[in-house]
Amino acid sequence: MTVTITAFDRSPDGGKGLARDTRVRWALEEVGQPYEVRLVPWAEMKQPEHLARNPFGQIPTYEEDGLTLFETGSIVFHIAERHPGLLPADADARARAITWIFAALSTVEPPILELVTTKIVEGDKPWRDDRLPLVEARIRNRLDQLTARLGDAEWLDGAFSAGDLIMVSVLLRLKPSGFLATLPKLAAYVARGEARPAYQRAFAAQLAVNTRPADSPPCPRPTAGLVSAQGL
Amino acid sequence: MTVTITAFDRSPDGGKGLARDTRVRWALEEVGQPYEVRLVPWAEMKQPEHLARNPFGQIPTYEEDGLTLFETGSIVFHIAERHPGLLPADADARARAITWIFAALSTVEPPILELVTTKIVEGDKPWRDDRLPLVEARIRNRLDQLTARLGDAEWLDGAFSAGDLIMVSVLLRLKPSGFLATLPKLAAYVARGEARPAYQRAFAAQLAVNTRPADSPPCPRPTAGLVSAQGL
Numbered sequence: 001m002t003v004t005i006t007a008f009d010r011s012p013d014g015g016k017g018l019a020r021d022t023r024v025r026w027a028l029e030e031v032g033q034p035y036e037v038r039l040v041p042w043a044e045m046k047q048p049e050h051l052a053r054n055p056f057g058q059i060p061t062y063e064e065d066g067l068t069l070f071e072t073g074s075i076v077f078h079i080a081e082r083h084p085g086l087l088p089a090d091a092d093a094r095a096r097a098i099t100w101i102f103a104a105l106s107t108v109e110p111p112i113l114e115l116v117t118t119k120i121v122e123g124d125k126p127w128r129d130d131r132l133p134l135v136e137a138r139i140r141n142r143l144d145q146l147t148a149r150l151g152d153a154e155w156l157d158g159a160f161s162a163g164d165l166i167m168v169s170v171l172l173r174l175k176p177s178g179f180l181a182t183l184p185k186l187a188a189y190v191a192r193g194e195a196r197p198a199y200q201r202a203f204a205a206q207l208a209v210n211t212r213p214a215d216s217p218p219c220p221r222p223t224a225g226l227v228s229a230q231g232l
Numbered sequence: 233m234t235v236t237i238t239a240f241d242r243s244p245d246g247g248k249g250l251a252r253d254t255r256v257r258w259a260l261e262e263v264g265q266p267y268e269v270r271l272v273p274w275a276e277m278k279q280p281e282h283l284a285r286n287p288f289g290q291i292p293t294y295e296e297d298g299l300t301l302f303e304t305g306s307i308v309f310h311i312a313e314r315h316p317g318l319l320p321a322d323a324d325a326r327a328r329a330i331t332w333i334f335a336a337l338s339t340v341e342p343p344i345l346e347l348v349t350t351k352i353v354e355g356d357k358p359w360r361d362d363r364l365p366l367v368e369a370r371i372r373n374r375l376d377q378l379t380a381r382l383g384d385a386e387w388l389d390g391a392f393s394a395g396d397l398i399m400v401s402v403l404l405r406l407k408p409s410g411f412l413a414t415l416p417k418l419a420a421y422v423a424r425g426e427a428r429p430a431y432q433r434a435f436a437a438q439l440a441v442n443t444r445p446a447d448s449p450p451c452p453r454p455t456a457g458l459v460s461a462q463g464l
Contacts, residue, residue: 055381056339056374067324071334078327092299095310102303105334107288110342122366127359134354142288149287 004063009041015210017203020072021060023169027076029198031083073105080162100163109170111138168193236295241271247442249435252304253292255401257434259308263315305337312394332395341402343370400425
């Protein structure tokens with residue numbers, strides 16, 4: 001089986017690992033599934049070829065033997081369903097792990113993304129400074145609730161799962177903001193995620209793509225699989 | 233098997249069907265699973281008893297034989313996985329239907345919820361009128377992309393699925409805004425969802441709860457199952 005994902009040709013974050021292909025790379029590394037990467041230049045994101053993969057013109061997408069998926073949550077779940085390692089075998093525990101995937105994407109990430117909207121997309125607007133504390137209070141509320149549930153546990157519900165993978169990825173967006181420094185239990189949770197060898201490999205792979213010299217050929221991945229030349 | 237969901241004791245929308253328990257009721261009606269409803273008063277949403285069900289203090293939750301789930305997407309997926317009718321049997325078609333659940337919740341709903349933030353939560357702020365067109369443009373962009381993918385199809389990918397159930401529910405939020413009137417294909421898609429008998433039963437059930445006289449006992453559901461007295 002050949003798995004091909006898409007990623008930014010050059011991520012706007014310059015390789016900080018915040019582009020969502022990092023989440024899919026991480027899941028693939030956790031389960032030991034080699035993959036190829038089709039890099040999509042910015043100018044081609046909304047062109048028909050990529051819109052056929054994802055109607056919203058975003059990365060990542062996932063292709064496997066005639067199946068094309070989009071949406072990070074769906075792709076990570078698909079990987080977790082087809083390989084052992086990211087979802088518990090017990091049916092109830094599995095349902096709870098899936099709940100955390102949805103909680104991370106539907107409840108925790110939206111207020112965090114509003115921080116990007118406020119600081120960057122609307123960073124030149126006159127309301128930026130007055131609106132920022134409202135947005136920060138909504139994030140803080142969610143983080144306090146998450147911290148209370150996590151307690152002293154290592155992961156959100158038993159062993160590390162796809163739910164933790166997505167939640168840690170969502171929280172990593174907060175690193176530059178200083179939020180995590182005020183919540184040591186949550187910061188330690190994120191650090192446990194980052195310390196996983198599979199995350200380290202995923203991070204290094206996206207970094208290599210995003211720090212390659214201009215006009216250079218695409219970088220080979222540090223582990224199995226090569227960056228595909230398709231789409232370049 | 234007894235299924236118990238939670239809903240607002242009185243929904244802030246007064247019974248327009250926008251509270252997320254409607255989505256779960258709809259899924260349960262589609263598969264013919266009777267359910268009970270525990271109504272949670274506003275003052276109890278962030279109390280320990282409800283936080284044990286949902287750490288973010290929201291409705292709906294789902295309880296079944298010792299399993300407690302939260303997050304609408306996760307609950308609808310759980311129902312769809314355990315009963316025929318909401319996910320295709322073919323593995324690839326099933327993965328694509330699941331993708332639409334995530335797309336509706338992660339990509340289409342967040343900008344739509346920003347409309348609520350702008351008009352209501354921040355409705356008294358001086359930036360309301362200047363910010364509103366930016367938020368509307370983001371919604372319009374997503375709706376145009378969704379319309380392009382839907383084309384002349386009846387549903388997003390083959391037969392009606394849990395992906396359509398969530399997408400229609402997300403788009404129903406736009407009814408008061410006038411957005412759908414400018415997008416006839418999307419409006420017709422939403423109308424097809426609303427016309428389903430299971431949606432009609434779900435809508436009627438939440439309406440009965442939200443329009444019952446003050447101090448009256450909880451209303452019985454129009455179909456199988458009774459509103460539980462627990463939590464009142």
